[in-house]
Amino acid sequence: MFPQRLDSPLAYGIAKALIDGFNRHYRLFRAESARAKHRFETADWAGQQRAQRERIEFYALRVAEAVARLEKEFRAGTQPMDVWQQVKLHYIGLLVDHHQPELAESFFNSVTIKILHRAYFQNDFIFVRPAISTEYIEPQGAPTYRAYYPRDGSLAGSVMQLVNGFGLIVPFADLAGDAQQVAQAVLGALGPVRLRANFQLQVLSGLFFRNKGAYVVGRVLNGFTELPFALPILHGADGRLVIDAALFGEDELQMLFSFARAYFMVDMEVPSAWVRFLRALMPHKPRAELYSALGLAKQGKTLFYRDFLSHLNYSSDRFRIAPGIPGMVMLVFDLPSFPYVFKVIKDFYPPPKDTTREQVKRKYQLVKQHDRVGRMADTLEYSEVGFPLDRFEPALVDELQRFAPSQVEIGDRDGNGEMELVIRHVYIERRMIPLNILLAECLEQIAQPESPAAAERAQQQLTQAVVEYGHAIKDMVAANIFPGDMLWKNFGLTRGGKVVFYDYDEIEYLTDCQFRRVPPPRCEEDELSGEPWYSVGPRDVFPETFEPFLLANDHVRAAFMAHHADLLDAAFWQRHKERILAGHMLDVFPYDERRRFSRAQRGESDADDVAGMPADADPAPASNARAAAATTP
Numbered sequence: 001m002f003p004q005r006l007d008s009p010l011a012y013g014i015a016k017a018l019i020d021g022f023n024r025h026y027r028l029f030r031a032e033s034a035r036a037k038h039r040f041e042t043a044d045w046a047g048q049q050r051a052q053r054e055r056i057e058f059y060a061l062r063v064a065e066a067v068a069r070l071e072k073e074f075r076a077g078t079q080p081m082d083v084w085q086q087v088k089l090h091y092i093g094l095l096v097d098h099h100q101p102e103l104a105e106s107f108f109n110s111v112t113i114k115i116l117h118r119a120y121f122q123n124d125f126i127f128v129r130p131a132i133s134t135e136y137i138e139p140q141g142a143p144t145y146r147a148y149y150p151r152d153g154s155l156a157g158s159v160m161q162l163v164n165g166f167g168l169i170v171p172f173a174d175l176a177g178d179a180q181q182v183a184q185a186v187l188g189a190l191g192p193v194r195l196r197a198n199f200q201l202q203v204l205s206g207l208f209f210r211n212k213g214a215y216v217v218g219r220v221l222n223g224f225t226e227l228p229f230a231l232p233i234l235h236g237a238d239g240r241l242v243i244d245a246a247l248f249g250e251d252e253l254q255m256l257f258s259f260a261r262a263y264f265m266v267d268m269e270v271p272s273a274w275v276r277f278l279r280a281l282m283p284h285k286p287r288a289e290l291y292s293a294l295g296l297a298k299q300g301k302t303l304f305y306r307d308f309l310s311h312l313n314y315s316s317d318r319f320r321i322a323p324g325i326p327g328m329v330m331l332v333f334d335l336p337s338f339p340y341v342f343k344v345i346k347d348f349y350p351p352p353k354d355t356t357r358e359q360v361k362r363k364y365q366l367v368k369q370h371d372r373v374g375r376m377a378d379t380l381e382y383s384e385v386g387f388p389l390d391r392f393e394p395a396l397v398d399e400l401q402r403f404a405p406s407q408v409e410i411g412d413r414d415g416n417g418e419m420e421l422v423i424r425h426v427y428i429e430r431r432m433i434p435l436n437i438l439l440a441e442c443l444e445q446i447a448q449p450e451s452p453a454a455a456e457r458a459q460q461q462l463t464q465a466v467v468e469y470g471h472a473i474k475d476m477v478a479a480n481i482f483p484g485d486m487l488w489k490n491f492g493l494t495r496g497g498k499v500v501f502y503d504y505d506e507i508e509y510l511t512d513c514q515f516r517r518v519p520p521p522r523c524e525e526d527e528l529s530g531e532p533w534y535s536v537g538p539r540d541v542f543p544e545t546f547e548p549f550l551l552a553n554d555h556v557r558a559a560f561m562a563h564h565a566d567l568l569d570a571a572f573w574q575r576h577k578e579r580i581l582a583g584h585m586l587d588v589f590p591y592d593e594r595r596r597f598s599r600a601q602r603g604e605s606d607a608d609d610v611a612g613m614p615a616d617a618d619p620a621p622a623s624n625a626r627a628a629a630a631t632t633p
């Protein structure tokens with residue numbers, strides 16, 4: 001029903017109030033992101049993390065403000081359908097020449113859905129897909145990216161020029177030396193090729209800030225070759241800046257932009273242009289995840305949902321109970337053809353679980369806001385999601401109705417004759433291979449190998465997984481997180497070979513836990529008793545008791561003890577707790593330690609590694625946490 005005329009002044013007023021609400025949101029979001037540069041320059045690490053955390057809430061606050069204004073000034077919820085149709089058309093008009101139209105459309109949806117009754121929000125009223133193109137939007141301020149052409153073979157000169165272009169006020173310890181290392185690395189990464197007439201470096205015009213790092217992101221062009229790169233800039237031991245490494249290629253950039261890390265702070269005028277540039281560097285990363293990585297998580301959610309609906313249209317498989325050991329708190333299901341899992345909080349939990357829906361949500365929120373250090377998966381949270389009922393395996397429907405009846409409604413919600421299964425609240429996250437499944441497969445292969453080579457491969461894979469698991473825990477320790485439940489089934493292996501944690505209901509701040517040794521038994525009965533003979537407080541943790549649960553298998557045990565025996569020692573945990581309480585903040589690098597430029601120069605030693613061993617001694621990628629030269633006051 002397309003309105004024939006735009007004749008409602010009220011509709012225009014509502015549309016204008018909506019766009020004003022969005023513009024205010026983006027102004028505040030951008031200003032907060034832009035301030036990251038100053039926080040980096042002044043080494044205000046606590047401030048940077050606080051801002052990263054607080055910025056996540058901006059969107060919901062601005063949506064609530066806009067809803068309140070529309071209700072108060074326009075009684076928006078009582079307006080008839082034809083007024084709302086006109087609101088949307090006026091809004092589209094206001095978006096012509098806008099620099100963030102895709103975000104503004106999502107904002108419109110967020111506000112409108114809150115105001116209109118559910119039966120009402122048919123697709124006519126919201127932006128089911130974009131109405132305004134984001135192609136060729138040119139910023140008024142700084143261009144989205146800049147190009148540098150190395151003249152007379154001076155690649156290092158161009159690197160210096162582009163770094164200076166960011167106007168950081170803190171001096172570099174040795175920019176010329178760093179630029180030389182970058183230039184060599186670039187030529188090494190390009191390989192033995194002739195430099196072509198179009199040889200150039202293109203870099204996004206703003207730095208990417210997160211925690212203690214600032215990253216230059218761009219690509220090298222030479223002939224038909226395009227090589228993505230990123231340069232992490234850090235504060236060195238003496239407070240002057242250093243380029244810490246040069247990262248190349250899609251995989252290394254994907255690690256930097258991983259869904260298991262906190263969102264970046266970037267000052268962007270035309271975010272769609274940044275996403276387009278980044279997508280060219282990482283074609284396998286969905287646009288939804290790029291928007292999220294840039295802090296525009298709501299847009300990430302919107303795009304994810306559109307991708308999901310489109311995937312449903314182009315697939316025919318059925319949702320099923322996720323493989324692995326069923327959760328006690330979460331009911332987890334997936335669609336085999338789609339690389340995500342869906343998690344619903346159950347209505348009741350068997351002992352020893354002692355939690356509530358609200359507590360579980362709080363833990364998930366804690367992880368969302370915390371620095372996830374590449375080891376905790378990001379979750380997208382949705383309410384009232386409708387799935388086509390005929391795509392569900394009956395066993396899954398039964399399971400949902402049995403364990404989460406309050407969360408499920410079956411019916412024809414929008415009256416189109418198709419039955420839907422509506423889930424009230426669901427978390428969605430990347431699907432990984434649960435470690436218990438991976439280890440079981442390796443052990444099976446080791447016990448009954450198809451060939452000696454297969455057995456060796458399985459043994460290697462098992463060792464890597466176990467070593468990576470320990471590193472994952474140590475990276476979380478560095479970020480003040482105690483996972484709570486460290487069983488293998490709560491960790492998964494990602495596409496990139498990283499081990500990531502995903503079961504958050506028992507997560508705690510390390511600094512809130514009391515790490516204790518088990519006191520010696522007082523008598524023989526103590527020793528023989530299955531029950532603890534010592535008092536256990538609610539936050540007491542006895543690391544040596546992890547052993548029987550984790551290390552029942554000899555192969556697993558051997559790999560674990562060779563690399564991570566310290567995790568079974570209360571002293572390890574207590575030491576890190578004290579370090580954090582003393583205000584020391586560890587760096588957790590989003591790249592392999594071995595990628596760092598010559599470390600000796602910087603006066604840091606491997607002894608500072610949280611893992612306590614030189615990274616290159618490990619067969620698997622190392623824990624990326626190491627003590628920072630700088631500490632937070």
Ligand SMILES: Nc1ncnc2c1ncn2[C@@H]1O[C@H](COP(=O)(O)OP(=O)(O)OP(=O)(O)O)[C@@H](O)[C@H]1O
Pocket residue numbers: 322323324325326327328329330331332341343377429430431432433434485489490492502503504505
């Ligand atoms: N991201 C994921 N990728 C693949 N499988 C997953 C993922 N998240 C959960 N699972 C599967 O679902 C199971 C239950 O998930 P989860 O551990 O989050 O639930 P839980 O109820 O919190 O578990 P617990 O009973 O240990 O508290 C896991 O053991 C695993 O098999």
